[in-house]
Structure formats: structure tokens, C-alpha cells
Amino acid sequence: xxxxxxxxxxxxxxxxxxxxxxxxxxxxxxxxxxxxxxxxxxxxxxxxxxxxxxxxxxxxxxxxxxxxxxxxxxxxxxxxxxxxxxxxxxxxxxxxxxxxxxxxxxxxxxxxxxxxxxxxxxxxxxxxxxxxxxxxxxxxxxxxxxxxxxxxxxxxxxxxxxxxxxxxxxxxxxxxxxxxxxxxxxxxxxxxxxxxxxxxxxxxxxxxxxxxxxxxxxxxxxxxxxxxxxxxxxxxxxxxxxxxxxxxxxxxxxxxxxxxxxxxxxxxxxxxxxxxxxxxxxxxxxxxxxxxxxxxxxxxxxxxxxxxxxxxxxxxxxxxxxxxxxxxxxxxxxxxxxxxxxxxxxxxxxxxxxxxxxxxxxxxxxxxxxxxxxxxxxxxxxxxxxxxxxxxxxxxxxxxxxxxxxxxxxxxxxxxxxxxxxxxxxxxxxxxxxxxxxxxxxxxxxxxxxxxxxxxxxxxxxxxxxxxxxxxxxxxxxxxxxxxxxxxxxxxxxxxxxxxxxxxxxxxxxxxxxxxx
Numbered sequence: 054x055x056x057x058x059x060x061x062x063x064x065x066x067x068x069x070x071x072x073x074x075x076x077x078x079x080x081x082x083x084x085x086x087x088x089x090x091x092x093x094x095x096x097x098x099x100x101x102x103x104x105x106x107x108x109x110x111x112x113x114x115x116x117x118x119x120x121x122x123x124x125x126x127x128x129x130x131x132x133x134x135x136x137x138x139x140x141x142x143x144x145x146x147x148x149x150x151x152x153x154x155x156x157x158x159x160x161x162x163x164x165x166x167x168x169x170x171x172x173x174x175x176x177x178x179x180x181x182x183x184x185x186x187x188x189x190x191x192x193x194x195x196x197x198x199x200x201x202x203x204x205x206x207x208x209x210x211x212x213x214x215x216x217x218x219x220x221x222x223x224x225x226x227x228x229x230x231x232x233x234x235x236x237x238x239x240x241x242x243x244x245x246x247x248x249x250x251x252x253x254x255x256x257x258x259x260x261x262x263x264x265x266x267x268x269x270x271x272x273x274x275x276x277x278x279x280x281x282x283x284x285x286x287x288x289x290x291x292x293x294x295x296x297x298x299x300x301x302x303x304x305x306x307x308x309x310x311x312x313x314x315x316x317x318x319x320x321x322x323x324x325x326x327x328x329x330x331x332x333x334x335x336x337x338x339x340x341x342x343x344x345x346x347x348x349x350x351x352x353x354x355x356x357x358x359x360x361x362x363x364x365x366x367x368x369x370x371x372x373x374x375x376x377x378x379x380x381x382x383x384x385x386x387x388x389x390x391x392x393x394x395x396x397x398x399x400x401x402x403x404x405x406x407x408x409x410x411x412x413x414x415x416x417x418x419x420x421x422x423x424x425x426x427x428x429x430x431x432x433x434x435x436x437x438x439x440x441x442x443x444x445x446x447x448x449x450x451x452x453x454x455x456x457x458x459x460x461x462x463x464x465x466x467x468x469x470x471x472x473x474x475x476x477x478x479x480x481x482x483x484x485x486x487x488x489x490x491x492x493x494x495x496x497x498x499x500x501x502x503x504x505x506x507x508x509x510x511x512x513x514x515x516x517x518x519x520x521x522x523x524x525x526x527x528x529x530x531x532x533x534x535x536x537x538x539x540x541x542x543x544x545x546x547x548x549x550x551x552x553x554x555x556x557x558x559x560x561x562x563x564x565x566x567x568x569x570x
Contacts, residue, residue: 057126060101063146065132070096072127075163078141078246079121080263081112091116092404094129094141094246096167104141105130105148115150124159139261140185141246147163168245168275176249177256183249186261190275192283193240239283241276243268261356310455310478311487321404322458322472326465330475334403334487336453340446341398341409342439348426349435350379352390356413360435361387391431395421397469401456407470410456416477420454421445454479455487 057073074095083089088109105114105127117126127148134273137148160462171187181187245268260267288332303322310332317331325331340346348357358379381389395417418424428443457476463469542564 055369059097059099060095060097060144062143063132063144063148065104065134065146068131068151069129070127070132071129073124073159074164075124075165076105076119077167078264079119082263091119094124094264096163096165096168098163098165100165100169102142102167103144103146103148103227104135105150109151111150111152111154112154114154115154118156124162126155126157128157128158130154132557138184141247141264143185150348166251166273168273170275176258177250179256181249183251184249186246186264187257187258188245189247189409190241190243190279193242200547201268203457213372225284238270239280241270241279243271243273243276253377272350281340301482306476306478307483309476310483311490314457316487317403319401319403319408319479322408322460322469323406325460326350328460328462330457330459332514333401333408333456333458334453334484335408335456336399336403336451337402337449338402338407339444339450341400342442344396344398345436345439346395346397346442347393347429347436347553348377348396349391350394351384351386352392354381355392355394357383358389358391361418390458393425399449410458411473413473415473417529419477420449420479453484455484 056071058070060072060074063070063072069160074097076093077096080092081089082092089112091107091112093105093107094102094389095105104542109121130151131149132146133149135142135145168190169179169188170190173191175181176187176189204231244258245266246259246261246264248265250257276329315329315331317325317333319333319335321484322331322333350356354527358381360377361380362377378388379391380387394414395412396414397412397417401408401410412420414425421428422446428445455478456474458472458474461469462474464472480485
């Protein structure tokens with residue numbers, strides 16, 4: 054059997070097939086019934102794709118010779134029917150490795166990628182079969198911040214995209230990191246093997262188990278073709294708030310804030326003696342500049358890096374500046390790639406008292422609408438002048454939001470006065486409705502003679518005068534005059550059975566690809 058068969062010709066009537074293919078996707082998958090298996094999508098030189106599997110008993114044998122991106126010759130394998138709701142190709146059959154299957158290297162690699170982008174229109178109008186995974190390419194023009202959701206008792210991150218694209222797991226962090234570290238060029242997103250989701254008659258796509266893949270500005274001809282047809286005046290990438298009133302684990306964001314979580318005033322928050330979460334409606338009166346407003350993190354793990362003083366420095370020489378390197382204790386790497394992330398300590402007030410709230414990067418972006426990297430700069434270092442607060446942060450002062458905060462044992466046992474925020478709602482309509490249903494009412498802050506906001510913020514905090522603000526800036530304190538939409542989840546929880554997920558959504562302007570047939 055010297056000649057190669059085409060993938061399109063594969064049928065179950067025999068096993069002695071011989072094909073030359075490229076592995077365009079490879080992953081390992083575990084199930085209770087099948088155990089640990091190797092799953093692949095392969096493509097031949099004609100661009101025809103087929104799914105291939107290696108069952109658990111043969112994984113150790115074939116794992117060393119199979120790698121994504123390699124071109125291989127496969128000899129002697131079984132061909133069976135392909136079925137299910139997560140089909141990676143439209144081929145009616147799939148390949149299963151046998152104990153007698155042979156794998157050989159190709160002398161001439163196959164250059165085809167098997168990338169076949171679907172039309173946005175076909176996805177959105179529901180004309181595509183949702184049992185088949187799809188590829189998409191487009192420019193990211195809008196992204197909502199990462200949200201932390203609870204799925205099956207585990208925290209997961211999520212982010213949403215004009216074709217709604219919901220990214221879960223590490224995909225969310227990868228996309229947000231790329232956006233935060235981007236230069237002025239357009240971000241082209243290539244996503245492969247994604248699941249079409251239908252929720253309340255609306256179609257979107259979301260990553261599916263381990264098969265899905267996302268790449269940003271990969272070295273592909275399709276990316277260069279799209280960049281060539283984009284308008285010279287590129288669209289500005291916008292970080293927007295999430296769609297309102299989405300449902301997570303069967304509970305809408307509004308119900309979470311209005312029904313399922315108790316509301317408290319600041320006084321009640323401080324008096325609480327149990328671990329719980331609560332909703333507090335209050336106004337930001339200052340930013341505690343003594344605590345800084347960002348930290349330097351490892352790009353891989355988002356963990357704060359440690360400063361390690363250099364041993365060569367003479368500790369007794371006051372004239373020599375302190376030199377040091379950075380170290381990530383999570384990935385055990387010296388001088389890792391750094392990424393500044395928000396860590397805001399807010400002084401908040403209502404009619405009953407004052408407190409401190411802590412917001413980390415994912416929530417801070419929802420308020421500021423700018424990644425931390427844009428305010429710090431690409432050569433960011435540790436904060437040297439804590440009082441030099443950027444204007445986008447100062448503009449938060451005087452604004453009222455709904456905060457979902459956690460009360461921990463440290464707060465009532467050891468009198469820790471800072472509470473961590475887990476969710477925020479900024480919608481004017483929802484805040485007004487919440488205020489009308491609240492008792493007691495929460496009034497606005499008062500003004501001093503110099504038109505500055507009066508609060509009991511501690512020394513070292515930053516208060517912002519409103520007299521210098523222009524007409525176009527929102528500085529009114531009444532909730533009825535505030536703008537924005539609620540920071541909420543975009544869709545129901547992804548239907549995987551277990552695991553920790555992370556999601557991010559990005560609006561993508563798609564390449565115009567009309568498909569026929």
C-alpha cells in the first residue's frame with residue numbers, strides 16, 4: 054500500500070488506511086467512562102479535517118510521538134461514526150488509534166492550517182448547526198472586564214466580546230493581559246473550535262472544554278489579510294461594562310443585590326459579628342493614597358512580585374541607591390515579566406459612618422474603564438509618590454455605587470477596618486431603585502465652603518474639589534444624575550461539570566467572509 058488516501062475518502066469498511074496529515078489541535082481529555090485520552094484534529098493537504106482519538110490504554114505508547122503542529126503519516130487505524138454535541142469537524146467519521154497503528158514522520162511538512170472562519174451573520178442568525186465547533190477571526194474593538202463567578206462552588210473568571218464571545222478559564226486572563234500590554238496596533242483575535250451557545254434566543258460562542266484555542270495576532274496569512282482591509286483610522290479599543298441583569302447559576306445580578314444578599318449600612322457593616330456578604334450603598338469620598346493604587350505583578354500568575362535587594366550593595370553607604378531585582382514566589386522566577394494591576398483602597402461614606410473598601414484589578418477596571426498599564430506606563434516601577442493619583446482615579450470621588458462586600462473573621466475579631474469588594478453595580482436606574490427600597494435612605498455628601506466634599510477620611514487620603522471640573526464631567530452626587538450600566542454577568546454559567554473557569558468577553562469586528570455551499 055504505497056499511495057496515500059485522502060481524508061475525505063476515509064470510511065469504516067477497513068483499517069489499513071495510510072494518510073499524511075498535520076495535527077492542528079491536540080489535547081488530553083479525562084472522562085469517567087473513557088479515562089484519560091488523547092484527542093486530535095488533523096488535516097490533510099486538501100484542507101479536509103477529521104477528529105482522531107487515542108484511548109487510555111494506548112496513551113503512553115503514542116504520547117511521545119504526537120505533538121500539535123507536527124505533520125505525520127498514520128498507517129492502520131479504525132474509522133467509526135462521529136457524533137455528539139461538541140464535534141470538531143464536519144467529517145461524518147473519526148479516527149481511532151489501534152494497538153497496531155503506526156506513526157511516521159513526514160519529510161515534507163503540510164503547510165495548511167485547516168482554519169475555516171465562520172460568518173458572524175451565520176452564527177448570530179442561528180443558521181449554523183450548534184453541534185459543530187466553529188472558527189472565528191476578527192479585530193477586538195470592545196471588551197468588558199473580567200468577572201469572578203461561582204460555578205459548582207468554585208470561583209471562575211469570565212469576560213464578554215459585537216459578536217458576543219465569552220471566554221472562560223485561562224483564555225480570559227490571556228486576552229485581558231494582551232489588551233493591557235498592547236501597543237497602538239490592532240488586536241486580531243483568532244479563535245478555533247468554539248461552541249455556539251443559544252441563550253434566550255440569542256446566539257454567542259464560548260470556549261468548549263480543552264479543545265478551544267485563542268490566539269492574538271498569530272503569524273497567519275489570514276491575520277495579514279484582515280489587517281490589510283481594516284480602515285487606516287483604527288477603531289479605539291473600548292473597555293465597557295457588562296450587560297445588565299445577566300444570570301449566573303440561575304440568579305440574576307439584580308436579584309443577587311436586591312433579594313439574595315442582605316443590605317447593610319456602613320454602621321451595620323462595622324457592627325456585624327459573623328462571616329457573610331452584604332450589599333452597601335455608599336459614596337466614594339477619597340482614595341487612601343498611603344496604601345498606593347497599584348502593585349507590580351507577575352504576568353503569568355497575577356501575584357505580587359517580591360523585591361530582592363542586590364547583595365553587592367554596601368548597606369552602610371548612604372549615598373548609593375538601593376538596587377534590587379524582582380522575584381515571583383509562585384513561578385519561582387527572578388525578574389519575571391511584570392504587569393501593573395490595580396489595588397484601590399477607597400474611603401466610603403453613607404449617613405451612618407465611614408469605612409474602607411478594597412478593590413482589585415478586575416473590579417477597578419469596571420469603574421475606571423482603563424487598564425492599569427495605561428496609567429502606569431510600560432516602564433512602571435514601584436510607587437514613589439503615593440499622593441500623585443491619576444485623574445481617572447480622582448474622578449471616582451463623589452460617585453455612589455452599590456458594593457457587594459465580604460465580612461471576614463479578621464473584621465470583627467481583630468477589628469480590621471478594610472472590607473474586600475466582590476461585585477459592583479453602577480447603573481443609575483438600579484441604584485435609584487435600590488435607594489427607594491432602602492431604609493434608611495442614604496443621603497448625598499455635603500459640601501464645604503470651598504465646594505470640596507466633606508468626609509471623615511483619614512489623614513493621607515486624597516479629597517477632590519469639584520470646582521475645577523468641566524461641564525462634561527459627571528460630579529453630581531445624587532444617584533439620579535449618575536451614568537453607567539451595572540457590572541453584571543453576561544450569560545448563564547458555562548455548562549461544564551467541574552473545574553475552575555475564567556472568563557472574559559471581547560467585542561470583535563469580524564472579517565467579511567461570505568461562504569457558499
